[in-house]
Amino acid sequence: MITDGFSYLALLMAIAASIVFAEKKTKAKIFAYLPAIVIIYFVVMLFSTFGLWQKSESITATYKTFKSDLLPAMIFLMLLHADIREIIKLGKKMLLTFLLASVSIAIGFIGMFTLFHSSFASDSWKAFAALSGSWMGGTGNMVAIQGALDLPDAALGYTLLIDSVDYAVWVMVLLALVPFAKRFNAWSKADTSVIDKVGKHLALKDAQRKAITFPSLFLLLGSALLVSAFSQYAGALLPTTDFLTMTTWVVIIATVAGILFAMTPVARLSGSSELASIMLYLIVALIASRANFAELTEAPLYIVAGFVIIAIHAIIMIFFAKTFRLDLFSLGVASLANIGGVASAPILASAYSKALIPIGVLMAMMGYILGTFGGLMVGKVLEIIAA
Template sequence: MIQTAFPYITILLFIASILVYVEHKSKAKFFEYLPAIVILYFLVMTLSSLGVWSKTQEINHTYKAFKSNLLPAMIFLMLLQSDIRKILKLGKKILLTFFIASFSISIGFIVSFMIFHNLFEPNAWKAFGALSGSWMGGTGNMVAIQGALNLPDSDMGYVLLIDSIDYAIWVMILLALVPFATKFNSWVKADGSILESLSSSLNIEDTKRDIDFASLFMMLGLALVVSVVSQQISLFMPTTDFLTKNTWIVIFATIIGIIAGVT
């Protein structure tokens, strides 16, 4: 049984590295329906339940320190690939459609929670918030919201499971509707070629460059600096039950990441 911090962190990083390697090398469609992060959560939960490590004071302290310090850094690194200028090239109509869709998703989650909130725990709204974030911005957004709302990992496991199940069902529905896409576009008088041309142009502009060791080291160092700066700035911001210190940290790390992604 693991009782100290270093073996605990080592086994977590080892499991994560294996999943990333297998997902990258195998290109299996399995990971499209069950993302590596979902598998990671359930593997870690299973190992914890089996008593592979005990929740000693040292391990608990290390876990909290790593999570609070690395989450802003990871958000920053993730957003380095997001160039807001390319997003703006999609045009007003598509961007407006995206915001309307995001708004409808948020309304759907709010209404659902209002109807069934008596059946859930008092803090279930945090799980609903993280799940809605996934449908608005993907798994990375969901993890960021988890950190911002202090959603426990035990609850996050259920969120990831539901997200994967819903996503698989939604993909099957979309695939079933593909043959009707042309008729639907004709009915609503939509020009699907515009989106296809925009997607193609964005893919052409997305030229990938190899990252050398020096650049990788620089990015890691910069990400940690962003984490420290975000945490320090958050100390001076007003907080509420919803807008917590962690929320401010995520917001500042996101803003810095978006700005850096343009450069």
Template sequence: MITDGFTYLAVLLLIGGAIRLLETGTNHRIFNYLPGVVALYIIVMMLSTFGLWQQSASVNATYGTVKGNILPAMIFLMLLKGDLRKIAALGPRMLLAFAAAAISIGVGFVITYTVLNTWLPADAWKAFAALSGSWMGGTGNMVAIQGALNVPDSSMGYTLLMDSIDYAIWVILLLALVPHAKLFNRWTKSDTGIIDRVGEKLDLGEDADKRIDFTALVFLLGAGLAASALSQNLAGLMPATSFFTGTTWAVLIATILGVSAAMTPMGRMAGSNELANVMLYAIIALIASRADFAGLTQAPLYVFAGLMILIIHGLCMVAAAKVFKLDLFSCGIASLANIGGVASAPILAAAYSQMLIPIGVLMAMLGYIIGTGGGLLVGKILSLLS
């Protein structure tokens, strides 16, 4: 049994690295349905259930110090590619579709929680809030909300379960609808020429082709950690409430710093995504290390809740498409940019045309920007309903 904090952290990072190596090195089909971060959570939770480590003073100190300090740094780094000027170039149609997707997802969470509240645990709203952050942005936003709202580590199992199972179903559905785009567009009377012109104007190749070098990594790591320190120090000066805790303020401040830095030369440096993902894997592993399978007694209810949220979201998007004459590509990319993030939105875009991949990337980055704030807003509403 592990009782030393450093050994505990080393084992968690080794497991995360091994899973990532398998995911990228083997390209096994299972990772199409079980993302690496979810596999990491399941394996670490299994080891926690078997008692591989003990919550000793050293382990607890390592858990709190590492998780608390790298969370704002991860948020800062993951937002460095979210240049608002490039996102604005998407035009009003794409931004309207994105807004409709984000709002309808929030509405889906509120309606679903209201309907199922009687059968859910008292603090289930926190797990829903964390998932709303993921489904408006990405896994990084989910982790940010988990820290901000102090979501119990045991509840995060339900969140990731919904995020993986329901998300996989949604991706399959959106890909299956691609061949029916012309029929849908005729029904909504949309002009697809606008999307084609936007795709031709966008070019993300300049940033994508930059090679990661030692100088950039060292600077970005230092900048991320400095942003974390600054966020936490400024958070200590803010008024605290039962909802806006010190961690909540730190998360929001780190978000503002990241969005601002993205419009500087720092945003064009290669390596920020890679560093953010290393921190994300570390945080996911730390969260999973406090969970166990015995706590997942209501898994079917949570999976059903996720499907209910997606159905409400889908119906709202169809209605918005008809009213605002949106095409299927815009609706699908806006939806998956929220729910799937940068890992899946470009895949759906490529199913329509390789030229449209940059739109998927930028839409997903917009999700990263609004995901934390949107999830906290949904969490506040759900807390009032609980």
């Protein structure tokens, strides 16, 4: 049994690195259904369930220190490619479609929780708030909200379970709808000429991105850690409430810093996405190390709740499509940019045309900006419903 903090951290990093390496090198079919980050969570949780490490003073201190220090650094790095100036160039219709997707997802969470909140535990609103952050942004937003709302580590297993099972089904549905795009666009009377123009512009810009270099990685790491230190210092000085805790302030400050620095030369340094991913995987492994499978007793109910949220989201988006004459590509990519993030939105975009892949990436980046704030707002509404 491991009782030393460094050994505990080294093992978690080795587990996470091995799974990511296996995903990239083996191309095993399991990774087509379960992303590496989900497998990392459940593998680490399995080791935790069998008691591979003990919650000693050294391990607890290591857990708290690394989780609190890495979270704002990860948020900052994650947002460096989310340049608002580039996002605006997507055009009014695509921005509107993305925002409508975000709003419909928020309504889906509120509608589902209004109907079924009595079937869940009293603090389940925190788990759904974290999931709403993921489904309006990405896993990084989910982890940010988990920290901001002090969601128990075990409960994050429910959000990741829904995020993998329900999301996988939704991706398959959206990909299956691609051949029906022309028929759908004729029904909604959508104009797709702007999409091709924006796609070509973004593809040209994406091709100019520089390769990763050691100096850029080093500078980005130093900047991220400095932002983390500043966020925690400033967060401790700001007033708090039951909802707006110090950790919430730290998340907000790091998010604002990332948005602002995305418009500076720092954003042009290569490697921020890779560093952010390493930090995210380690944070998820740390969270999983405090959970165990015995605590996941309501998994089927949470999965059903996730499908209810998606169903409400889909119905509202179809209504919006007819009202605002939206095309199926914009609808699908906006939905997946919210629910799936940067890992899956480009896949759906490529199913329509390779030239449209950058649109999927940029929409997902917009989700990184809005996901944390959107998830916190949804969480506040869910907390009121649960009261």
